[in-house]
Amino acid sequence: MYEPCQPHMAAALRVVRYLKSAPGQGLLLHSNNSLQLRAFCDSDWAGCPVTCRSTTGYCVFFGNSLISWRTKRQKTVFLSNAETEYRAMAGTCCELTWLRHLLTDLHMLISDPVTLHCDNQVALHIAKNPVFHERTRHIEMDCHFIRDKILQGEIATRYMISSQQLADVFTKTLGKEKFKQLMCKLGVIDIHSPT
Amino acid sequence: MASTPPSTRFACNLIISSNLWHRRLGHLSSNRLQFLADNSLKFNFDSSHKCDVCPLAKQTRQPFPSSSISTSKCFSLIHCDIWGRYKTPSISGAFYFLTIVDDFSRFTWVFLMRNKSETQTLLRQFFHYVHTQFNTKVQKLRSDNGAEFLSLKNFFLEEGVLFQHSCVYTPQQNGVVERKHRHILETARALRFQSHLPITFWGECILTAVHIINRLPTLLLHKKTPFEILYNKLPDYSRMRVFGCVAFATIVNPSSKFSPRATKCIFLGYPMGQKAYKLYDIATQKIFTNRDVVFLEDTFYHPPQVYPPAHNPPGLPIPLPIVSDSYSHLPSSSVIIDPFDPPISSSPAPTDPVPSLPEPPSSTPLTPPAAQQTPVHPDDPVLPAPTLVIPDQPLRRSQRPREANVRLKDYVCSQVILPPHQLFSASSAPTPGTKYPLCHFISYNRYSPSHLCYIANVSRDEEPPSYELAMTDPKWQEAMNSELQALIDNQTWSLVPLPPGKRPISCKWVYRIKRKADRSIERYKARLVARGFTQTAGIDYHDTFSPTAKMVTVRCLLAIAASLNWPLHQLDVNNAFLNGDLLEEIYMSPPPSLRRQGENIVCRLHKSLYGLKQAFRQWFSKFTEAVLAAGFFQSKADYSLFIKRDGTSLTILLIYVDDILITGNNIESIKGLKQFLHTRFRIKDLGDLKFFLGIEIARSKKGIYISQRKYALEIIKDSGYLGAKPVEFPMEECRLSNTGELLKDPCIYQRLVGRLIYLTITRPDIIYSVHILS
Numbered sequence A: 001m002y003e004p005c006q007p008h009m010a011a012a013l014r015v016v017r018y019l020k021s022a023p024g025q026g027l028l029l030h031s032n033n034s035l036q037l038r039a040f041c042d043s044d045w046a047g048c049p050v051t052c053r054s055t056t057g058y059c060v061f062f063g064n065s066l067i068s069w070r071t072k073r074q075k076t077v078f079l080s081n082a083e084t085e086y087r088a089m090a091g092t093c094c095e096l097t098w099l100r101h102l103l104t105d106l107h108m109l110i111s112d113p114v115t116l117h118c119d120n121q122v123a124l125h126i127a128k129n130p131v132f133h134e135r136t137r138h139i140e141m142d143c144h145f146i147r148d149k150i151l152q153g154e155i156a157t158r159y160m161i162s163s164q165q166l167a168d169v170f171t172k173t174l175g176k177e178k179f180k181q182l183m184c185k186l187g188v189i190d191i192h193s194p195t
Numbered sequence B: 001m002a003s004t005p006p007s008t009r010f011a012c013n014l015i016i017s018s019n020l021w022h023r024r025l026g027h028l029s030s031n032r033l034q035f036l037a038d039n040s041l042k043f044n045f046d047s048s049h050k051c052d053v054c055p056l057a058k059q060t061r062q063p064f065p066s067s068s069i070s071t072s073k074c075f076s077l078i079h080c081d082i083w084g085r086y087k088t089p090s091i092s093g094a095f096y097f098l099t100i101v102d103d104f105s106r107f108t109w110v111f112l113m114r115n116k117s118e119t120q121t122l123l124r125q126f127f128h129y130v131h132t133q134f135n136t137k138v139q140k141l142r143s144d145n146g147a148e149f150l151s152l153k154n155f156f157l158e159e160g161v162l163f164q165h166s167c168v169y170t171p172q173q174n175g176v177v178e179r180k181h182r183h184i185l186e187t188a189r190a191l192r193f194q195s196h197l198p199i200t201f202w203g204e205c206i207l208t209a210v211h212i213i214n215r216l217p218t219l220l221l222h223k224k225t226p227f228e229i230l231y232n233k234l235p236d237y238s239r240m241r242v243f244g245c246v247a248f249a250t251i252v253n254p255s256s257k258f259s260p261r262a263t264k265c266i267f268l269g270y271p272m273g274q275k276a277y278k279l280y281d282i283a284t285q286k287i288f289t290n291r292d293v294v295f296l297e298d299t300f301y302h303p304p305q306v307y308p309p310a311h312n313p314p315g316l317p318i319p320l321p322i323v324s325d326s327y328s329h330l331p332s333s334s335v336i337i338d339p340f341d342p343p344i345s346s347s348p349a350p351t352d353p354v355p356s357l358p359e360p361p362s363s364t365p366l367t368p369p370a371a372q373q374t375p376v377h378p379d380d381p382v383l384p385a386p387t388l389v390i391p392d393q394p395l396r397r398s399q400r401p402r403e404a405n406v407r408l409k410d411y412v413c414s415q416v417i418l419p420p421h422q423l424f425s426a427s428s429a430p431t432p433g434t435k436y437p438l439c440h441f442i443s444y445n446r447y448s449p450s451h452l453c454y455i456a457n458v459s460r461d462e463e464p465p466s467y468e469l470a471m472t473d474p475k476w477q478e479a480m481n482s483e484l485q486a487l488i489d490n491q492t493w494s495l496v497p498l499p500p501g502k503r504p505i506s507c508k509w510v511y512r513i514k515r516k517a518d519r520s521i522e523r524y525k526a527r528l529v530a531r532g533f534t535q536t537a538g539i540d541y542h543d544t545f546s547p548t549a550k551m552v553t554v555r556c557l558l559a560i561a562a563s564l565n566w567p568l569h570q571l572d573v574n575n576a577f578l579n580g581d582l583l584e585e586i587y588m589s590p591p592p593s594l595r596r597q598g599e600n601i602v603c604r605l606h607k608s609l610y611g612l613k614q615a616f617r618q619w620f621s622k623f624t625e626a627v628l629a630a631g632f633f634q635s636k637a638d639y640s641l642f643i644k645r646d647g648t649s650l651t652i653l654l655i656y657v658d659d660i661l662i663t664g665n666n667i668e669s670i671k672g673l674k675q676f677l678h679t680r681f682r683i684k685d686l687g688d689l690k691f692f693l694g695i696e697i698a699r700s701k702k703g704i705y706i707s708q709r710k711y712a713l714e715i716i717k718d719s720g721y722l723g724a725k726p727v728e729f730p731m732e733e734c735r736l737s738n739t740g741e742l743l744k745d746p747c748i749y750q751r752l753v754g755r756l757i758y759l760t761i762t763r764p765d766i767i768y769s770v771h772i773l774s
Helices: A006-021 A081-105 A121-128 A141-151 A166-170 A176-186 B006-024 B030-039 B054-058 B118-134 B153-159 B171-195 B199-213 B226-231 B369-373 B449-460 B474-489 B551-564 B613-629 B667-680 B709-718 B746-759 B764-773
Strands: A026-030 A037-043 A055-062 A065-073 A114-118 A155-159 B077-083 B096-102 B108-113 B140-143 B162-165 B245-250 B262-269 B277-281 B286-290 B293-300 B493-497 B507-515 B521-530 B568-573 B581-588 B601-607 B641-646 B649-656 B659-664 B683-688 B695-700 B703-707
Touching (some): A026 A065, A026 B551, A037 A081, A037 A166, A055 A081, A055 B764, A065 A166, A065 B551, A065 B764, A081 A141, A121 A155, A141 A155, A166 A176, A166 B764, B006 B030, B096 B118, B096 B171, B108 B118, B108 B171, B118 B153, B171 B199, B245 B277, B262 B293, B474 B507, B551 B695, B551 B703, B613 B649, B667 B683, B709 B746, B746 B764
Parallel strands (some): A037 A114, A114 A155
Antiparallel strands (some): A055 A065, B077 B096, B096 B108, B262 B277, B493 B601, B507 B521, B568 B659, B568 B683, B641 B649
């Protein structure tokens, strides 16, 4: 952002051209919804070419309506993919905790644990296993926040195969087919599209 | 006894009946009325009655007097007109010709022109020519209202020439030259059809036609020719040849003993100032002059063509000629027909006299006079037509900047109108008339009519982005003046010199169209805002807080309202109360209209202005206090969220600076809240939520649809990409590194990315790309 180069501008203008393909695209917040939260989290690993930091991506559904999403560069460099995924889970967990508070304030009671979908088995295991592992001892302590939340019953983690990972679109560039398919699942529609 | 004498009574009766019948019979003419009065109706007709309806209903143009020669000597009156533009340029590149007709002799001069602007030079040259050759001066000049002539008014004044131009829409007053055009074109067409020349030779046809016409006897001139009148001698017909026929020009200096002694040419008329013929060399495609020529007057080089009525020549059968040196030295692009062809001997004129009575040009079928004397012959089998074909000229595209039709400005159109400046990249911008019009990507047919109307209103908002732009519009000027007056009346500031060591903050005008609940325009509002971001913490302000709700909260609230089918309402806070008292000492540079050159005067603020960091905090604490007193509970998850639970009824209030969003499961409770807010603040009820923070919200049974259509369209428009080819996904698989040329103006990039970031409020699809870009 501070020292943009020609390729950056070209990429930004490509986004504008993408916008042109559907300027009226938006989100549909469904009626007749279940009042449950679902979350998907994902990360890439060392995606930034300059700093080798990884990117967290998550999205949160309220029933079938997408209400929260984020792409965020992680602050620390991690050694393995599992660690970045774990970090992403922790980040999502923070958001979910906040959303639970918000919904409680709004008197939308959420009794069941919120399902958090992740496509990395190792990260799921680290989250579940309370025993500190030899190889995870360097992971920042705040990441283990998620273990507490699982123990408190606020969050339940679940494995999801990569091909069904909705948060993929927040962490990597995808091809046309995959991109469209995921957008459809996220509830992104364009009621302005000509028939 | 009645005092009225019988005669007067009779006269009175007479007028009444005459007028009455005139009106009864639909204002018929006095001739007919008299006939009726005499024959069937039997009343005394009075012809003196006046009617003021008849002229309105029936008045026509006055008849034009049939024009005759009114002058007594040459050049006391000349008639001028311009013909063109013709779609195909002539060989010399001309699109127009200027015709000058002398009223007395009816002698005609024609000058081929590339541009109309050449008229001025040509007319000056012509005036000199007349002075030198005939030792007289042009006294009057008559033309139509062409700008070319009107711009010469000063010249005419200097020369003492009386300039007469016709009335608007009255070409009849310039009838002499208009009639002459008809004659010239009739003859020129005949010359071209007989010779089968390509259309690029139209200039030669015109010049030759005028040469011939000047030598034809005219009824108007008592069967004399214009040439005779002007030069006092008979024209020479002995050198007349059939236009366009095959001619052989002698080669004067043959290169060898066995080289040909003549070149085959096409006869193209009579050059000026030379006793020779103008010829077109078929082999070299050049025009040249030669006096030793043998003509085959019954042979034509080009095969006869079928001339379609649409006048589209089916491609050029011969290559375009190159104008030779002897031809191109002529002044500008015009070719002057020489009036002095040296008369050698006289031969009988094989033409019929043509009357030159001025009359408006009509569309009577033409009878080419020359066609009778020269029979059209089939092509010469010995001479095969050359096979070279000129490539078609590329279609010319208008360079005019395109703008949207003004009649459509009240509608939401999917037209692509490119801005005149291509903001980001000129090279990748397509030409107007894109292959990818916006209507392929956006349509509004899924909306209900009322919402459609609303969207159209939203789209139509055109709020000027800058002071300079707003100053061009009187309604915004007025808005600024009234706002400024209100601020001064309110004693918001006092003008003082800037104390040393103090830094003034800047200010800016923002322009908003204020709307009623149905989005019809209420008023134009200009607001002076302090640029709070130029304030320094600790000096200009101490505590700040901005009650901006998180976007997730907004979406969350909308999702809940959609799921539970709650109503959504929007309120607008009138921010007059924002101008509260100010504790800190703040200096602001004066707004542009108060600025004076060279003065170091600043505004010392006494009251808070919109945009100051303190302003939001003051307002928000005041608001919070009021709402909490009404039994609301402030959410700790998002401080701008207030919830009130009363038994089963739940009312939720969300505040974003001065926009308030209310929802809840109990309509009565919502009404109560609105009423309560009305008592405490000046609030405008905007009704159902439709447009909030630039998000368009549409509601149906299926749910709530949120989009930033207008915002996205603005981004596309400002990038100059309205006509661009769209892509299916936002980013290619590539790794952006910090290599490559640095942007000269990173602000453009930063602004674009900033706007894209705001667009991610409703578009998760681009968030990854935008994240990478930022």
